[in-house]
Amino acid sequence: MPSTEPVTYAGAITTIVETGLLMLISMGVIDITDDQVGQIMAFVIAVLGVVGPLYFARRASTPLAAPRDLDGVGLVRPGNEPPIEVARSMREG
Numbered sequence: 001m002p003s004t005e006p007v008t009y010a011g012a013i014t015t016i017v018e019t020g021l022l023m024l025i026s027m028g029v030i031d032i033t034d035d036q037v038g039q040i041m042a043f044v045i046a047v048l049g050v051v052g053p054l055y056f057a058r059r060a061s062t063p064l065a066a067p068r069d070l071d072g073v074g075l076v077r078p079g080n081e082p083p084i085e086v087a088r089s090m091r092e093g
Contacts, residue, residue, distance in 0.1 A: 017044055
């Protein structure tokens with residue numbers, strides 16, 4: 001299912017992973033020290049909270065410098081001129 005808000009989903013995934021890890025630690029399933037918990041959370045935040053949203057946002061958005069469609073065809077013509085058919089329809093209607 002394509003999403004129009006990939007960064008929101010990436011943030012939600014980060015929260016779910018962090019909460020799941022903390023739950024496993026609090027239930028004694030994972031036995032680690034407080035320092036180790038801090039390091040794991042820092043890693044999760046760095047990877048899923050920063051890199052993840054950037055990756056998902058980049059995949060799901062169109063760059064403004066050189067926009068292309070899914071087939072790799074440029075969306076902007078040289079000089080930003082519309083195709084002849086589009087220009088005619090703009091004049092007529």
